[in-house]
Amino acid sequence: MSEAQSYAIEDLPIELRLSEEELEAHRAHVTTFIADLVADAGANGAVLGLSGGIDSTLTAYLAVEALGEEGLYGLVLPSDVNTDENMSDAERVAETLGIEYDVVDINPIVEAFFEAYPEAGIDRRVESDPYRTAAGNVRVRTRGVLNYFVANVRGRLVLGTGNRSEALTGYFTKYGDQAVDCNPIGNLYKLQVRQLAAHVGVPEDLVEKPPSAEMWEGQTDETEMGLTYDLLDAILALHVDGPLSKRATAETLDVAESAVERVEGLYAGSEHKRRMPPAPAPLDL
Ligand SMILES: NC(=O)c1ccc[n+]([C@@H]2O[C@H](COP(=O)([O-])OP(=O)(O)OC[C@H]3O[C@@H](n4cnc5c(N)ncnc54)[C@H](O)[C@@H]3O)[C@@H](O)[C@H]2O)c1
Ligand SMILES: Nc1ncnc2c1ncn2[C@@H]1O[C@H](COP(=O)(O)O)[C@@H](O)[C@H]1O
Numbered sequence: 065m066s067e068a069q070s071y072a073i074e075d076l077p078i079e080l081r082l083s084e085e086e087l088e089a090h091r092a093h094v095t096t097f098i099a100d101l102v103a104d105a106g107a108n109g110a111v112l113g114l115s116g117g118i119d120s121t122l123t124a125y126l127a128v129e130a131l132g133e134e135g136l137y138g139l140v141l142p143s144d145v146n147t148d149e150n151m152s153d154a155e156r157v158a159e160t161l162g163i164e165y166d167v168v169d170i171n172p173i174v175e176a177f178f179e180a181y182p183e184a185g186i187d188r189r190v191e192s193d194p195y196r197t198a199a200g201n202v203r204v205r206t207r208g209v210l211n212y213f214v215a216n217v218r219g220r221l222v223l224g225t226g227n228r229s230e231a232l233t234g235y236f237t238k239y240g241d242q243a244v245d246c247n248p249i250g251n252l253y254k255l256q257v258r259q260l261a262a263h264v265g266v267p268e269d270l271v272e273k274p275p276s277a278e279m280w281e282g283q284t285d286e287t288e289m290g291l292t293y294d295l296l297d298a299i300l301a302l303h304v305d306g307p308l309s310k311r312a313t314a315e316t317l318d319v320a321e322s323a324v325e326r327v328e329g330l331y332a333g334s335e336h337k338r339r340m341p342p343a344p345a346p347l348d349l
């Protein structure tokens with residue numbers, strides 16, 4: 065997918081953007097959710113991977129509101145495909161919030177996986193499809209293992225950063241970035257994540273940064289998915305979550321039906337990521 069199909073959210077015939085009052089309600093709702101979850105688990109607080117992106121930054125801001133500075137422990141986990149800018153943004157978030165954090169280079173761990181299975185022929189310098197996704201998923205899952213290592217040692221929960229747009233499209237690594245104990249911003253579409261981030265005081269440059277899974281160099285979510293988040297969110301709200309048919313959604317948004325079909329495909333193809341691993345039904349012998 066070379067270019068993301070775009071859409072101006074101002075033109076959306078339904079209002080997905082939250083009012084100031086609604087933003088304040090979401091802020092209270094999410095912070096209460098985090099505080100209750102940690103208290104009910106009898107945990108000492110939470111652990112969170114910081115990438116310098118908007119989802120982890122917003123989750124960190126809300127977690128500090130819920131748990132205090134002492135209640136959140138940050139992990140900045142660079143690999144050789146992360147930009148220095150993103151990693152220094154991740155540290156800036158931790159320092160701004162005044163939380164304790166560690167920086168752990170995951171390259172040696174990731175390399176050990178590649179060396180343990182040389183048959184895949186993964187060479188990080190020349191990664192290309194299909195291996196770059198497999199290699200990227202190793203990086204993402206390595207972070208999941210480290211998050212739980214620290215959570216176990218410190219008696220804490222692991223906070224996820226998944227939002228509703230990612231969940232409905234399966235835009236996450238199975239047992240990777242979604243190997244977590246909860247997703248505090250999981251009921252918000254991406255455009256609402258941006259809004260709430262601005263509302264709680266996340267710096268504008270982080271709110272405006274193009275989302276990237278940073279699984280390989282130069283990756284952006286919108287290019288990989290072939291849709292901007294504003295268009296994706298509109299199709300999810302009208303068609304996947306909402307009542308409109310494919311044709312009505314395409315006509316309402318004035319886009320080709322193929323854009324709606326693309327989202328339908330992402331949703332259907334990722335169903336397995338949103339449920340527990342299935343097992344055969346019990347046999348009544
Ligand atoms: N939030 C982010 O921005 C973010 C973070 C990480 C990954 N991602 C994106 O997520 C994607 C991850 O790659 P992926 O989805 O190919 O890898 P994955 O490992 O997450 O999922 C593929 C695996 O799921 C299993 N599977 C496939 N179909 C199945 C079915 N019908 N039933 C049961 N299991 C099934 C198989 O084991 C398969 O190897 C990439 O597009 C990546 O860019 C996005
Ligand atoms: N480099 C990273 N260090 C710590 N945590 C990270 C890093 N990259 C990603 N994460 C965590 O994973 C989620 C999902 O990442 P995407 O960038 O959206 O793929 C992110 O919010 C961090 O919590």
Ligand SMILES: O=P(O)(O)OP(=O)(O)O
Nearest residue numbers: 115117118119120275276
């Ligand atoms: O998950 P994050 O924090 O890396 O945000 P984004 O996906 O917008 O890069």
